[in-house]
Amino acid sequence: MSRVEDDKSATPGLQDALKADRLPIWRLLAFTMAGFIAILSETMPAGLLPQISRDLGVSEAMSGQLVSLYALGSVVAAIPLIAATRRWRRKQVLLLAIGGLFLFNMATALSTDYVLTLIARFVAGMAAALIWGLLAGYARRMVPHHLQGRALAIAGVGQPIALSLGVPLGAWLGTLFDWRGIFGIISALTLALIVWVVAAVPDYPGQAQNQRQPIRKIFMTPGVRPVLFVLFVWILAHNILYTYIAPFMAFVGLANHLGLVLLIFGFSSVIGIWITGQYIDTRLRFLTLISLATFAVVAMVLGLASELNGVTYLGVFLWGLTFGGAPTLLQTAIADAAGEGADVAQSMLVTVFNLAVAGGGIVGGLLLEQMGAGSFPWTLAFLSLFGLLTVWACKNNAFKPDRRS
Known part of the structure; x- marks a missing residue:
């Protein structure tokens, strides 16, 4: 294609x-x-x-x-x-x-x-x-x-x-x-x-x-399933926090600044996708690894220093920066892996994306009810580390280190 x-x-x-x-x-x-x-x-x-x-x-x-x-x-x-x-x-x-x-x-x-x-x-x-x-x-x-x-x-x-x-x-x-x-x-x-x-x-x-190609053959194409797994854990982690951003901001004492927090996230997301657009054709693997690693570190810092407002604002900025380019990185990775089956692979990505969005609402709600909003950062760190390890391990088909040419 x-x-x-x-x-x-x-x-x-x-x-x-x-x-x-x-x-x-x-x-x-x-x-x-x-x-x-x-x-x-x-x-x-x-x-x-x-x-x-x-x-x-x-x-x-x-x-x-x-x-x-x-x-x-x-x-x-x-x-x-x-x-x-x-x-x-x-x-x-x-x-x-x-x-x-x-x-x-x-x-x-x-x-x-x-x-x-x-x-x-x-x-x-x-x-x-x-x-x-x-x-x-x-x-x-x-x-x-x-x-x-x-x-x-x-x-x-x-x-x-x-x-x-x-x-x-x-x-x-x-x-x-x-x-x-x-x-x-x-x-x-x-x-x-x-x-x-x-x-x-x-x-x-x-x-x-x-x-x-048959849908099953596209799904079994080397590289497609690792990208879908990384997508699921990354979007799941993101939506746990994004869906319940209001109670988390209340937890860290910023309930009255939710609009500002969303603005910071949106602004940094646009910067993130701009950076991704500049380097994705030469550094797709590096960008994916650094985004997931930064997201994991930010999550842990939020868990340890949630009482410091400046740290929270910085954490939200870095969260948006690393997440803004995530869909583009994963769409490109799965299209490269699927070849002629790229359109169907993209539909799989859409399906998994929406399942992860729904899962973020369900998992986040359970965490909020059972353990409180303070449990969000550690869950995010755990999920993003799973994604990071998958990207690191899959360099032959899904997240190749070579230039896209």
Whole structure:
């Protein structure tokens, strides 16, 4: 899928990129916006729970299931949808996915029935899964091989921005509009994105019959499973703390500074993905090792010095710095390992990612209830060390030390 020679004739855009040896930024930013809207659609309701619960006549806990059903739709649909559409032209599938997100975000905005709203959220999550399964492979096909990591970093920057801004942005917008109006705004942005994709994004053919490998064979490809394992423990660790960041900030005496903490995390995440984009094509293994090692050290420092506010702020900054590039690093690693099966491998990554997000909520909740928020740093350190050891051991297929060329 990433072989440039196969795609030279597919679009003048690729020929231009090859000739100038530079990135087609405007086209890649359409993918950035797609990822931003997909994550924003998922996280926004968390900042609007009081409004949603009053309007739909349910408890805030039941309103929270709007987030859960979206994630569940992504888990259920990612692999089947990507596998079923492998032979379709890529732009057709991308527009179908973005169009589905538009329709079912609008259905969420217009629905007055709780069950119908949950169904709309579930299908919107399915559309988001298809978007995430497409973005990495699509972005990589638009550039020559030695720029693929950088292109993926640009395409992926929407994710950390939306993750850090989704909840507080939802809460702030909730003071200006009702929750239905906010979903209407997201839908308008999605409609604009459809126009952007139609006008600017090049098209590519799907996979021929002889290129389509069985899903099990792709899963068993050397290097794919280690990347998925590292993804699971890394995202699980991240979401234990991110999901329960409010009680952890209360534990360290910063309950009134949650907005500042999220801002620091979001800012450093963007820096992290910028650094990743600069060096991923030459230092993928090093960046992954140093990110996991730093995350483990930061977690232990937070556990030992949680009463020092300055240390906590610094820890949050380094946490965001190391996490910002994580999705790009792992998307690139699994695409390199899977080869022609990269799109299906990306759908596996989406599935495992969402399972880890759900697992972070479950494990974090159990830890909070049984041991308190003070147990989070040590759990994070333990999980990140598991990931670090896996990356260290898997240098032949999954996390190669050589330059990506």
